[in-house]
Amino acid sequence: MDIEALRTFVAVAGTGQFQAAADELGISQQAASKRIAALERHVGATLLVRTSRGSRLSVDGQIFLPHAKKVMATIEQAEHAVRPGHRPLRVDVLNRRISPAQAVYRFYRSHPETDLDAVTLGTRNAAQAAQAVLEGTVDATFRALPADQIPTGISAERLLDEPLELLVGPGHPLADMPRVSPADLHGHRIWIPGIRPGTEWAAFYRSLSEAFGLSIDALGPDFGDEALMDTLADSAELATLVGSGDRYLWPRTHDLRRIPLHDPTPVYPHVLLFRSGDRHPVLTALRDHLRASGPRTPPDVWTPAWSGR
Known part of the structure; x- marks a missing residue:
């Protein structure tokens, strides 16, 4: 009809x-x-x-x-x-513990009148997440996607460079260091369970490993963040990498240590992907907020060559 x-x-x-x-x-x-x-x-x-x-x-x-x-x-x-502004802005934050989710949460806390939904697209890689944005499943997503892989119809803005930190238990040889360089990690096993081939984080950690000769692996089953924290607390050998803005909680008795990396400082380049021409007012406000409040990029920053900087 x-x-x-x-x-x-x-x-x-x-x-x-x-x-x-x-x-x-x-x-x-x-x-x-x-x-x-x-x-x-x-x-x-x-x-x-x-x-x-x-x-x-x-x-x-x-x-x-x-x-x-x-x-x-x-x-x-x-x-x-x-119509723009008449429904919640749907933002894929990858994982509710890591930096993008925390940044969106801080935005919401400072703009409590805004209407948004923080969602996770689960196991989708960057290309699949970008397609979800094109299809309207979500309005925006945080991904580390090379410029030459951004689909037509998608705009990208690199708004969240997240410095990495080393996370170790109290028995690790580097546990008492105030900060370490990537070179200091030679010979130490860095365990990051859950890295899946074909994902942007797999590409990032492969580039990081090749650039500094690090031993980064995802061997063994991924039983979740709590199991990872338990393993680190009991190990004098294992370490992992986390973003400085990631939020992980563990029992006080674990005595885990977060140690900044420097000389250079590896950063994970979170890029906000959204539909070109999207005029949703909350998206505009979120982008403005991230530009003004994102983590300060250190002067000795390192990112993969494919990240564009």
């Missing part, structure tokens, strides 16, 4: 005049007549009867009108729901 024809029928029924309805809709009277004729052919009934004073509803038209109004009201509600 032609929605514009239905809209025209409701307008004519309301004004009682084809010309008045046409003026209201911004079309010609002839166009309005053609729409009504097409609608009547579609439903197989005469809906409007022309008179010397304009038009009136036929018996079938009187029965049809309430249903037509309901359809038009539903369409108006649907259109209103997806």
Whole structure:
């Protein structure tokens, strides 16, 4: 059924005049007549009867009108729901413990009137997440995606460079260091369970390992963050890498140590991907907030060559 024809029928029924309805809709009277004729052919009934004073509803038209109004009201509600600012902004934050989620949470705390949903797309890689943005599953996602892999229709803004830190237990040889360089990690096993081939974080850690000759692996099952914290606390050999803005909690008795990296400082380049031309006001506010409040990029920064800096 032609929605514009239905809209025209409701307008004519309301004004009682084809010309008045046409003026209201911004079309010609002839166009309005053609729409009504097409609608009547579609439903197989005469809906409007022309008179010397304009038009009136036929018996079938009187029965049809309430249903037509309901359809038009539903369409108006649907259109209103997806207009910028009339629904929550849906942001993929990868994992609720890591820096993008914490940044979005801080944004919400400073803008409590905003309407947004923080979601996670689970195991999807960067290309799949970008496709989800194009399809409208989410409005934006944080990914480390090379510029030459950004799909048409997607805009990208690198807004969250996250410095890495070493996380170790109290028995680790580097546990008492105030800070360490990547060179200091030679010979130490860095365990990051959950790295999956084909993901952007796999590409990042491969580049980091190759650049500094590090031993980074994902061997063994991933039983979650709590199990990783337990293992680090009991080990004098294992270490892992976390973002400086990532939020991990562990029992006080674990006595885990977060040690900044420097000389150079590896940073994970979180890029915000969103649909080109998206005018959602919360997206604009979030981008402004991240530009103003993101972590300060250290002077000795290192990122993979494919990250664009």
